[in-house]
Amino acid sequence: MRPARAVVASAATVAAVGAGLAGARVLLQRQARIARRRIGKPLGEVALDADRVWGRRHEGEPIELAMFGDSIAAGLGAERRKDTLGARLAKGLARAANRPVRLHTAALVGAESSMLAVQLDSLPHDYRPHVAVVIVGGNDVTHRVPVSTAIAHLVAAVERLRALGADVVVGTCPDLGALRPVPQPLRSLGSRLSRQLADAQAEASAFAGARVVSLRRAVGPFFVTQPDEMFSLDRFHPSALGYRRTADALLPEVIAAWGSS
Numbered sequence: 299m300r301p302a303r304a305v306v307a308s309a310a311t312v313a314a315v316g317a318g319l320a321g322a323r324v325l326l327q328r329q330a331r332i333a334r335r336r337i338g339k340p341l342g343e344v345a346l347d348a349d350r351v352w353g354r355r356h357e358g359e360p361i362e363l364a365m366f367g368d369s370i371a372a373g374l375g376a377e378r379r380k381d382t383l384g385a386r387l388a389k390g391l392a393r394a395a396n397r398p399v400r401l402h403t404a405a406l407v408g409a410e411s412s413m414l415a416v417q418l419d420s421l422p423h424d425y426r427p428h429v430a431v432v433i434v435g436g437n438d439v440t441h442r443v444p445v446s447t448a449i450a451h452l453v454a455a456v457e458r459l460r461a462l463g464a465d466v467v468v469g470t471c472p473d474l475g476a477l478r479p480v481p482q483p484l485r486s487l488g489s490r491l492s493r494q495l496a497d498a499q500a501e502a503s504a505f506a507g508a509r510v511v512s513l514r515r516a517v518g519p520f521f522v523t524q525p526d527e528m529f530s531l532d533r534f535h536p537s538a539l540g541y542r543r544t545a546d547a548l549l550p551e552v553i554a555a556w557g558s559s
Contacts, residue, residue, distance in 0.1 A: 345372035345407060348379035351400045353392025360400035361556060363388050364427035364464070366417050366455065367434035370472070370544070371405035375535030383536075386545035387431060387552055394553045402427065410437045411448040414455035429555045430464040431548065432456070433513070435471025435499060439491045448495060449502045456506040465555035466508040469548055470496035473514040475522075509551040516547035 475489025
C-alpha cells in the first residue's frame with residue numbers, strides 16, 4: 299500500500315493538473331469570444347454571385363467548373379465577382395484551354411466538411427462537372443470537429459465527385475495561425491490544429507483520387523507577411539489579392555485536371 303503522504307501528493311498533483319486544464323479551457327474560450335468580437339461579420343454571410351460563363355471570346359462548349367466547400371471557395375471578401383476564387387480559376391482555365399468555362403458555385407459561407415454532402419445534393423440531377431475544386435476545413439477547426447469526422451466527409455465528397463466523372467482538386471485547410479485578430483495562445487493552437495487537419499486531408503484526398511494543393515505551404519506565408527494586403531475588411535477572409543494568390547496556387551492543378559479529363 300502506498301504511504302499516505304504519497305497518496306496525498308499524488309492527489310494534489312492530479313488536482314493541480316485538472317485546475318490547469320480547466321484554466322486553459324477558460325482562457326481559450328475567452329480568447330475565442332475576443333476573436334469573434336474583433337472579426338465580426340462586416341462582409342455578411344453571402345458571397346458575390348460569380349456564376350456565369352467566363353472566357354466567352356473562346357470557342358467551343360464550356361468547360362464545367364464547380365466549387366465546393368466554405369467561404370474561401372465561395373469567394374467571400376472579394377468586392378468584385380471577377381475577383382472571387384471561382385472566377386479567377388475559371389478565367390485562368392479558359393485561357394489555358396482556349397475554351398469558355400461555366401462556373402457553378404455550390405460552396406457556402408460557414409460550411410464545415412459535413413456540409414459537402416448537402417452541396418452535392420443541391421446539384422441539378424443532370425449536372426456533370428469536368429473539374430471540381432474543394433476547399434474546406436477552417437470551420438471544422440474552429441468548431442472543434444474531430445479530424446476523423448471531417449476527413450470522412452471530405453473523402454465521401456471526393457468519391458461522389460469522381461463517380462460523376464469529375465477530376466477533383468482539393469485545397470487543404472489554410473493555416474489559421476495567420477489570423478492576427480485571434481490572440482495568443484489561441485492562434486498558435488489554431489495553427490497546430492489546422493496543420494494537422496491539412497496533412498490528414500492531403501493524404502486522404504490523394505488516396506481517394508484527388509489532386510492536392512497545400513494552401514498553407516503555397517500561400518500561407520503571404521498571409522503571414524502581408525496581412526494588410528492579403529486579408530479583406532474583416533481580417534479573416536482573403537482580399538482580391540489573397541484570392542489571386544490562392545488561385546495562382548490552385549490553377550496548375552486545375553489545368554492539369556482538365557487536361558486529364
